[in-house]
Amino acid sequence: MKEGRTLYKNEIDLIREIPIYPEKLVEILKKEPLICKHISLDESIDESGFGVEMQWMTVNEQLEEMNEFYPGIIVSKYGYLPVGKCLEGSGNPYFIKEIDNELCLFRILHDLDENEIDQGVEFICLLKKIVGI
Numbered sequence: 001m002k003e004g005r006t007l008y009k010n011e012i013d014l015i016r017e018i019p020i021y022p023e024k025l026v027e028i029l030k031k032e033p034l035i036c037k038h039i040s041l042d043e044s045i046d047e048s049g050f051g052v053e054m055q056w057m058t059v060n061e062q063l064e065e066m067n068e069f070y071p072g073i074i075v076s077k078y079g080y081l082p083v084g085k086c087l088e089g090s091g092n093p094y095f096i097k098e099i100d101n102e103l104c105l106f107r108i109l110h111d112l113d114e115n116e117i118d119q120g121v122e123f124i125c126l127l128k129k130i131v132g133i
Contacts, residue, residue: 004037004056006030011059018063020079022098025127032131035059038087045129048107048122054084054094061085065093071112071120078117080106096127103127 007015007029015021029035034056041052057065065072065082072082075095083105084094091110096103105124112120 004033005035006033007035007059011035014059014063018066018081020076020081022081022096022103024098025081025096025103028103028127028131034131039084039130041125041130046124048124050107050122052084052094052107052124053087055087056084057082071108071110074112074114075108075117075121080108080121094124105130 007026012026012030015026035058037056039052039054039056043049043051046052062082066076067073072080072093072095076082078097080095080097082093083096086092086094086107092107093110095106095108097106098104103126105127107122107124109120
């Protein structure tokens with residue numbers, strides 16, 4: 001498993017300009033070395049049943065996904081923050097959304113149709129199952 005790192009100071013400044021970035025996630029990334037880390041979840045933790053192989057994005061990669069690539073351009077308008085790159089070859093990125101004060105991890109199909117968002121979003125698990133918060 002590739003080791004991760006915490007947020008750099010300049011990344012914290014960039015994050016402050018992203019309105020959908022949950023403050024709770026900022027605090028986690030200041031302490032937990034998740035950035036650039038390879039994360040594996042087996043099928044028993046992934047509620048979609050597929051398992052997860054992802055690498056946590058840098059803040060610059062998050063901004064690129066939100067502003068230059070699909071599905072990030074579409075789903076960021078709905079509060080989904082890109083956080084992970086697929087390492088399995090599907091190209092389906094991972095996103096965090098805060099729901100009921102919980103940080104939830106989702107896989108979103110890379111070829112998502114904006115008119116069918118519900119069909120292209122897969123709930124994986126609560127973030128606390130990954131980082132033990």
